[in-house]
Amino acid sequence: MNNFIYHAPTEMIFGRNVEAQIGQTASKYGHKALLVFGKGSVVKSGLLSRLEQSLTESAVAYEEFSGAQPNPTLEHAEDGVKKALGFGADMIIGVGGGSAIDTAKAIAHGAANSDQALWDLWTKKVPLNQSLPVGAVLTIPAAGSEMSDSAVLTNTAIGKKAGINTPFNRCKFAIINPEWGATLPAYQVAAGVTDIMMHTMERYFIPDTRCDLTDEIAEGLLRTVIKNGTVAVKNPADYNAMAEVFWASSLSHNNLTECGRGKDFSVHKLGHALSARYGVTHGASLSAVWGAWANELYLDCVPRFAQFARRVWNVSAEDDKSAAREGIDCTVSFFQSIGMPVSLTELNVGICETDLRELSLDATMNDTLRLSRIRPLDATAVEAIYKRALA
DSSP states (O other): OOOOOOOOOOEEEESTTGGGGHHHHHTTTOSEEEEEOOSSHHHHTSHHHHHHHHHHHTTOEEEEEOOOOSSOBHHHHHHHHHHHHHHTOSEEEEEESHHHHHHHHHHHHHHHTTTSOHHHHHTTSSOOOOOOOEEEEEOSOSSOTTTOSEEEEEETTTTEEEEEEOGGGSOSEEEEOGGGGTTOOHHHHHHHHHHHHHHHHTTTOOSSOOOHHHHHHHHHHHHHHHHHHHHHHHOTTOHHHHHHHHHHHHHHTSSGGGTTTOOOOHHHHHHHHHHHHHOOOHHHHHHHHHHHHHHHHGGGSHHHHHHHHHHHHOOOOSSHHHHHHHHHHHHHHHHHHTTOOOSSGGGOSOOOGGGHHHHHHHHTTTTTOOBOSSSOBOHHHHHHHHHHHHO
């Protein structure tokens, strides 16, 4: 087990009707909140009005900022910074899924450092030394942004998607009522389940480390989300199943399942390149390449893949290589069973073999970044994975 620091400071408020507590919770961090949300589902559902009533009752003023996109953009966040500064916001609250919360984080960073370009802060050209408090009201279990130290933006002007990890990304509080997931489309639930699994697996397939307790937590989380995700995709109104998926979303990306091991987000890098170029749903970009990534690398990490197969999928094969392959097949079949694409062709965005080199350069930052802790992957190796995923 490697040395680690674990710090998860987000106050979690979870359960039925907890959105009514946002006023008293937010008032601990400020008195002027910018509410960041998407294209109106939180308005139509009545959630936004409930939040605003609670804020008013606690003497927290607010302004609305809508338009958060599934792959949040730098340009929209920059507009939010202007809105926050004009209002004099002293906190930012994301309402919705990971896109709204990541946008809220970006606005908080930009508003607290208004003399700097947001993209320069985001890409660490300029150090990020301060931010505004951020809160989250989660309606879509997926990205885990409500408890993570990460956030992602797409710079559409240059076609690049980039993430930033910083303690300033940690939300001060997260409010989660699983009832608000009842009207989610099945595909959105499935994409969220995929993202939750990927956040966990990206921390699991790390060679040459022994972390028994961390393994047990990760494996239990995966079994839980597979079981309950299957139910939630078919019936989002099943509160118990949806509650398990929401809780798994938070725990999958708050660094708990990397304690003693760290992480390897190489599949996310492959997916981010797809999302930036084609606007692909994040979860779909991951399921489309995971099988190709796993089949490319499992022979370099057979014991981990075999353990995953046996403990998560109950594979009984005694031979490790056979078990590893069966575990990969089980995972790909699960993605198919919940309606997720498992190849680049199934994304239906017109990707052809001539596009793969550019995608591989995007994923590896023009071949300056080596992906994977299993085996370093340069742009040529990444291109081979994309080619395998195209089949």
